[in-house]
Amino acid sequence: MNKPYMGKILMVDLSNQALTEETIPDPVYQQYLSGMGLGAYVLYNRMPADADPLGPENILGFCSGFLTGTGSLFSGRWTLVGKSPLTGCWGDANCGGTFSPAIKRCGYDAVFFKGISSSPVYLHVKNGKTTLRDASDLWGHDAIETEEMLKKRHGSKAAVAVIGTSGEKVSLISGVVSDKGRIAARSGLGAVMGVKKLKAVVLEGVQRIGAHDPAAMKRLSRHCNKWVNFPMPLKLLPGKGMALVGTFLRVSPALFPQDGLLYKTILREWGTGGMNQMSIEMGDSPLKNWDGSNRDFPLAKSKKIDPDLIKDTEIVKYHCYSCPLGCGGICATKGKYAHTHKPEYESILALSGLCMNEDLDSVFYLNEILNRAGMDTISAGATAAFAIECYEKGILTKKDTDGLDLKWGNTEAMVALIKKMISREGIGDLLADGVKVAAQKIGKGSIEFAIQAGGQEPAMHDGRNDPGFNVHYSLEPSPGRHTLGAHLYYEMFQLWKRLKDLPKPSLLFTKGSKYKIDEEKAKVAAACSKFMSLSNGAGMCMFGLFLGSKKIPTFDWLNAASGWKLTPEDYMLIGERIQTLKQAFNIKHGIEPKNNFISSRALGTVPQQEGANKGRSVDIEKLAPGYWEQFGWDKNTGKPKQETLRKLDIK
Amino acid sequence: MPYTITEKCNGCAACARICPSGAISGEKKKRHAINGYLCIECGACGRVCPQSALLDAGGSGCEMLKRSEWLKPELVMEACMACSICVDACPVGCLALSDVPRDKGVDAYPYLKDAKACIGCGFCSQECPADALIMQKPVKKEKAVAAG
Incomplete structure (x- = not known):
């Protein structure tokens, strides 16, 4: 064993x-x-x-x-x-x-x-x-x-x-x-x-799970736990203080690499919802179906989703298996259900800011009924936002919506709409398969504001703010996903501390430099994809990985558990192989990687005129070849080359 | 190496009843056998066998032990990470997380919910990365009272 x-x-x-x-x-x-x-x-x-x-x-x-x-x-x-x-x-x-x-x-x-x-x-x-x-x-x-x-x-x-x-x-x-x-x-x-x-x-089952060197595993875990418990001054801030951190990040012309210790403190204090107002303020969270900005959901509105309001309902923290941090929670709710899992940042923003909904109780309620139905809260919120925009533009009428007045911020109508999506009744049936399918059925140019990558609704992180998100939304074998890479993630993973060939971010950089297309960006994005593919093979939580590669000893745990003596570079090759195999899966199934690019609104092809991401756009056509080349995939098509498949022993 | 049952076995089935992995089978009053694939080496069979018919994974004979003498996990609160590894490691489900938070934040910490079900295997203690569970002989009631 x-x-x-x-x-x-x-x-x-x-x-x-x-x-x-x-x-x-x-x-x-x-x-x-x-x-x-x-x-x-x-x-x-x-x-x-x-x-x-x-x-x-x-x-x-x-x-x-x-x-x-x-x-x-x-x-x-x-x-x-x-x-x-x-x-x-x-x-x-x-x-x-x-x-x-x-x-x-x-x-x-x-x-x-x-x-x-x-x-x-x-x-x-x-x-x-x-x-x-x-x-x-x-x-x-x-x-x-x-x-x-x-x-x-x-x-x-x-x-x-x-x-x-x-x-x-x-x-x-x-x-x-x-x-x-x-x-x-x-x-x-x-x-x-x-x-x-x-x-x-x-x-x-009650079978035992082995490890080559259990004592080393414990030693490494204690090292990691020491950092989980590392005291940080942020703990002193109230929930709305996080909004001000976001405001600072918006107005500051220059940025510094962020350390995951800040994030672990937020996660420990509030859970992912600690980022609610901060993300809106800094331009990370998409608003009004990706057409709005922080100006549409200013502090006066976002205070309704102040992290402290959510924390106040928490009865007990929820830790996943083997997690010393405990970002989850069980909360008391009003109404039919006494308890609910604490809504996550993604769910809260998809069901509030993206739909311009300011009612926190409805977010709790929708989160619970969506979890019970087993419907993705991100996609459900995104599809509701899409439907609201269709209604506001006159593409859908009251006749189509079964009488629902789907205006921005109409909580009652939005709750009724999502309930219809769950039961697949009336307009809900049309929307229950996500924005792309809905737009194809509705037509009338609605695909323009059906925000998706390859059919998947992206998460509540705006790639116009962190272009890395747009790279991963568009180029991953599973498109539209936010848990694989971003500039911010790269900063927090701190992989350069274990892998000499990877670039270390400058201590201070201008915001504009994030949008410059060069080889370093491709290298950084590919490193995130490889590392997260490896980590998903290991069953690791990304929030833990945010602690940084020296504080959370992923590579060392892998060696101590297996008895192998591999280097971090060897492990990154495993990640590269997993990533390439997924891409090869797509190619085998007839997928054209270029068709998965995220909707142009989310790329800022027509840049926003105001707000945190004013003037920002991301040229994915130019970014894609560099990313694909990092893996030995054809730079024009994204298809893995034969020599790459041979090198990785993929048959 | 799994545990094994020797010819001393009289088929009383005490081991089969306590085995948490369903690894032991046999006809009543006949020598029982252990399925090596299912055995998790918890040692409960050895501790209940009145015939001392069990050999442990190293081939040594096991001695019956009064249940009140079996070791039980004690929580060292300061060390606990509330990660629930121990709860998962327990093959009989006798550990649980407290519903009502105790005196350290609002985390739920493990406790011995069903002491009677505990088989004293020590897996919770072995798997705890923080060594926050220590296997100890239960303190007798009168002593606990005397100690205040």
Whole structure:
């Protein structure tokens, strides 16, 4: 038991109810780790090129991280993988909670599902016994009700991942829920689970998870925890003080590289919502469907989402497995549901600023009903904002909206709209598959303000403020994603402290320099992608990685857990291989990488006339070749070259 | 190496009842056997066997121990990170996170929710990166009272 991986996967064919345990050879882990890497390896090799994302050939995988359970910290994330029905590309979504160790404790590094069941089922694994059980009684229940029913049946220690009603209704913006409201939301993979008629995965394993050198793992974890507890003066600021930090960052002509210790303090104090007002002030958060600016949502409005107001409702902090920080929380709410997971920054801004909604209670309520339905809060808010703009422009009328007066800031109408999206009633049915599908159906030029990359609604980080976001939204094999790289992330990862070839940011730089297109930008973006691919193979949390590469010892944990003696450069090559395999997956499935560029409004092709991002635009056509070249992909097409695939041993 | 059952076994099934991983099986009054793949080496079987029929992973014989003598985890609050690794490591689910926060921020800290279910395996303590759980012999009630 001294290996950090279990060495096996479970493959479930839902069409014929065949459950097959397979051994994965050691070299696969050496090349891809597990987590997202193992997921990419299995899907690339086993899914036929023309697989319909909603057909039986799509493979949905629940993958645990390489470092999960080894004594490392911030390493409890599991990755859901599959061909995305939303983008047609490589799809993944990751989630914290307690599900990642549960996969390994059942003796597997990952569980995959192919085929389609003729009736609703759920997978139950306990003590080496794997069974598909009837889920007819669970079908139709929301995610939290279903989890409660399953825990009543199998015991409270059972780890449960489920789809809510949105997954059942094959909404292309649905995800998979665990721990009563943590959701692997992106890429629309809940729809894949729904179409397969797989309601839940229930795991009750007690297998032990190994590590080559447990004492070294503990030593490294204590080193990391020391930095998590490092006292920072920011703690003295009230929530609205963060807004002033944002204002300063907006008006300052020059910037300095940001240190993740600041962010860990915000996360510890408020959770991701600590960034609410700060992001609006500095121009990080998109507003009014990406058409507005901080001037449209000034302090007088954003004070309604003051981080302290959210913190005041927190009953107890929520830590994912192996997390010493605890950015999550369980909050008391008004109305029908007594408790809810503390809304995340992304959810809050998508459901407030993006729709010009100033009502915090509605954000709490929508967050809870979306988690219960298993619908992605980012995509739901983004699609509501799109619908509101359509209405304001006269493209949608009251007749189309079933009488809803979808004006900016009309909370009541917006709540009613999202409820319709969840139930797929009336206009909700049109919108339940995200902005791109909706715009294609609505027509009338609405695609112009359906903000998406390859079909995926981007997160609440504006690439006109940090051009790195636009690079990753546009060029990642899973487009529209914010958890892979940005200039800000690069500053906080501090990879140059472990990898000599990577550039160190200047101690002071002008804002304008962020928009200059040069080789360094490409190198920085590629480093983020490689590092996050590696980290998603390891099951690491990005917020932990923000501590910086010397404070959170990812590479050292990997060596101590595996017994390998690899350098940080060797590990970055693993990340590069995972990233290239995902891109090769896309090419195999007929994707043209250039078609995934984010909508021109988000690029600032026509720059904004006021606000934090006034005059800013990002030329993705010019940025793409440099990024692709960093990976040995063709600089004109983004397709991995044969020699690159050979070098990385991708067949 | 998993635990093994020797010919001393009389098939009383005490081990099978306590095994948290479902690794032990056998007919009543007949020698039982351990599925090596499922055994997690928690040692509970060895501690309950009245026949001393268990050999541990190193091949040494196990001795029965009165349940009141089994070690139990004690939390060192100052060291705890509230990371919940211990709760996950527990094979019988006897640890839980406190619903009501105690005296350190609003974190939920682990506690021995079901002391009777604890099998004294020490996995919680072994897996805790901060050594915040120490396996100790439970203090007898009268002593605890005497100590105030």
